[in-house]
Amino acid sequence: MNEFVAILDFGGQYKQLIARRVRECNVYCEILPYTTSLEALTARNPKGIILTGGPNSVYDPASPTYDKKLFELGIPVLGICYGSQLMAYKLGGDVKTAPTSEYGHTNVVIDAPDSAIFSDVSGETQTWMSHTDYIAAVPEGFRISAHTANCPVAAMENPEKKLYATQFHPEVSHTKEGTKMIRHFVMDVCGCAGDWEMAAFAETTIKELREKIGDKHVILGLSGGVDSSVAAALLSRAIGKQLHCVFVDHGLMRKDEGDEVEAIFGPKGNFDLNFIRVDAKERFFMQLMGESDPESKRKVIGAVFPQVFGDEAKKVKGIVKYIAQGTIYPDVVESGDGKTSDVIKSHHNVGGLPIELVRELGFDEKPIEPLRMLFKDEVRKVGLELGIPEELVMRQPFPGPGLGVRIIGEITPAKVKIVQEADYIFRDELARAGVDKDLGQYFAALSNMRSVGVMGDHRTYGLAVVLRAVLTSDFMTAEAAEIPWPVLQKCMNRIINEVPGVNRVLYDITSKPPGTIELE
Numbered sequence: 313m314n315e316f317v318a319i320l321d322f323g324g325q326y327k328q329l330i331a332r333r334v335r336e337c338n339v340y341c342e343i344l345p346y347t348t349s350l351e352a353l354t355a356r357n358p359k360g361i362i363l364t365g366g367p368n369s370v371y372d373p374a375s376p377t378y379d380k381k382l383f384e385l386g387i388p389v390l391g392i393c394y395g396s397q398l399m400a401y402k403l404g405g406d407v408k409t410a411p412t413s414e415y416g417h418t419n420v421v422i423d424a425p426d427s428a429i430f431s432d433v434s435g436e437t438q439t440w441m442s443h444t445d446y447i448a449a450v451p452e453g454f455r456i457s458a459h460t461a462n463c464p465v466a467a468m469e470n471p472e473k474k475l476y477a478t479q480f481h482p483e484v485s486h487t488k489e490g491t492k493m494i495r496h497f498v499m500d501v502c503g504c505a506g507d508w509e510m511a512a513f514a515e516t517t518i519k520e521l522r523e524k525i526g527d528k529h530v531i532l533g534l535s536g537g538v539d540s541s542v543a544a545a546l547l548s549r550a551i552g553k554q555l556h557c558v559f560v561d562h563g564l565m566r567k568d569e570g571d572e573v574e575a576i577f578g579p580k581g582n583f584d585l586n587f588i589r590v591d592a593k594e595r596f597f598m599q600l601m602g603e604s605d606p607e608s609k610r611k612v613i614g615a616v617f618p619q620v621f622g623d624e625a626k627k628v629k630g631i632v633k634y635i636a637q638g639t640i641y642p643d644v645v646e647s648g649d650g651k652t653s654d655v656i657k658s659h660h661n662v663g664g665l666p667i668e669l670v671r672e673l674g675f676d677e678k679p680i681e682p683l684r685m686l687f688k689d690e691v692r693k694v695g696l697e698l699g700i701p702e703e704l705v706m707r708q709p710f711p712g713p714g715l716g717v718r719i720i721g722e723i724t725p726a727k728v729k730i731v732q733e734a735d736y737i738f739r740d741e742l743a744r745a746g747v748d749k750d751l752g753q754y755f756a757a758l759s760n761m762r763s764v765g766v767m768g769d770h771r772t773y774g775l776a777v778v779l780r781a782v783l784t785s786d787f788m789t790a791e792a793a794e795i796p797w798p799v800l801q802k803c804m805n806r807i808i809n810e811v812p813g814v815n816r817v818l819y820d821i822t823s824k825p826p827g828t829i830e831l832e
């Protein structure tokens with residue numbers, strides 16, 4: 313049984329970050345809704361419990377709350393922001409609207425340098441605050457362990473009872489020494505050993521999958537992306553040829569990508585499974601003909617995919633029992649933490665197949681999701697453990713509709729070819745120059761612009777390729793990367809010389825917002 317830390321969610325926007333920080337200590341944790349009963353919580357045998365922030369006021373009767381017995385279990389608790397106020401309120405302290413609410417970077421003075429969570433933390437340290445209420449008086453048995461100019465209780469604790477609380481957010485990177493504080497709580501206060509390793513995860517999961525699946529067969533839509541590839545690798549190790557991977561080649565992949573996926577997962581690859589590559593290029597191009605609106609193109613691609621996948625699924629009717637899916641933890645958390653949203657989602661689509669078809673074919677309606685509890689970097693580690701090549705495991709995100717969202721206007725095979733070649737050159741040159749490592753995403757796209765140029769003695773009238781490279785950590789915001797000029801010049805030269813039909817190369821310097829990362 314793994315060491316386990318529970319994160320009780322009171323509606324905090326940074327809950328995923330708390331989970332990340334705990335996992336960085338190699339300790340397994342999960343975000344649980346605040347409605348989880350005390351019995352259900354203790355049944356999980358947590359080594360520690362973290363209460364998240366949230367937008368409410370503890371003294372509002374409609375606010376999320378928790379049984380006071382939580383603080384009497386002898387299990388260490390760390391309350392953050394709303395969580396800290398809840399701890400104070402429940403234990404008889406005083407929580408009020410602060411005369412001055414604090415938002416943003418705030419310097420905190422540590423009053424208890426001997427506190428277990430502030431060990432090695434500077435006497436005055438920068439934190440991130442976001443609150444309108446504050447703890448005006450600490451409960452009996454507690455001491456104030458930090459304060460700010462406007463907040464008398466920036467942190468409090470009762471070390472005998474192993475209860476700790478911070479008004480600020482140690483989980484966000486703006487809190488300079490926050491990672492250290494969470495590590496102290498998890499390792500020193502909760503006494504975790506930090507032995508949760510991805511190799512052990514893979515081993516346990518393979519065993520569990522084997523037990524669950526038995527001698528039944530499983531179908532998986534393999535896109536060649538990181539998540540479905542790692543899911544395929546785990547399942548292959550668990551059940552070998554009982555796994556049927558369907559790789560739908562929609563013709564909108566990057567250059568040679570379909571062959572690369574086949575080289576890894578096909579009959580000559582490293583994995584024991586049934587690999588079915590469906591060449592659906594014609595089908596996609598036919599349906600996309602005449603479509604030039606970005607949303608319509610996405611819709612067509614999104615509609616043809618389940619048809620093609622469905623046709624393959626029909627061929628294994630009576631053989632396959634389960635559908636697998638590469639869902640990862642951020643997908644689970646994003647879709648709402650309750651079970652209801654999961655149910656709603658899976659009632660439309662299970663692992664890429666329409667629910668009606670799933671029922672018709674007699675497949676189980678509940679997908680097998682072996683990566684459901686992992687963050688992306690953990691998925692990558694598992695992938696490497698299982699022997700998936702690093703190029704695939706570490707690669708940049710690629711959108712589901714593929715190059716379809718990188719070609720402005722109507723998609724034709726000729727345009728796809730142009731964008732594939734230009735993109736290949738761009739990636740190749742960035743890798744040669746060693747500037748690809750820090751980039752969030754980088755690719756070539758094809759504008760719909762034709763312009764006049766001259767090549768040798770000839771006048772040309774060709775298309776313009778757009779190069780885009782962005783720096784981003786979360787893909788919600790992004791900045792254009794400053795690619796060295798000589799590298800861009802080399803790309804321009806090569807693209808115009810090597811890719812017929814292109815006579816102009818543009819570099820997109822738009823940030824997000826106002827732009828998006830993709831062009832459509």
Ligand code: XMP
Pocket residue numbers: 610709710711712713717753787824827828829830831
């Ligand atoms: P945007 O263009 O919205 O992209 O700034 C943000 C991130 O999402 C990816 N993206 C998609 N992924 N289907 C996908 O699976 C899509 O339709 C899609 N559109 C954008 C994009 O590559 C970037 O990582």
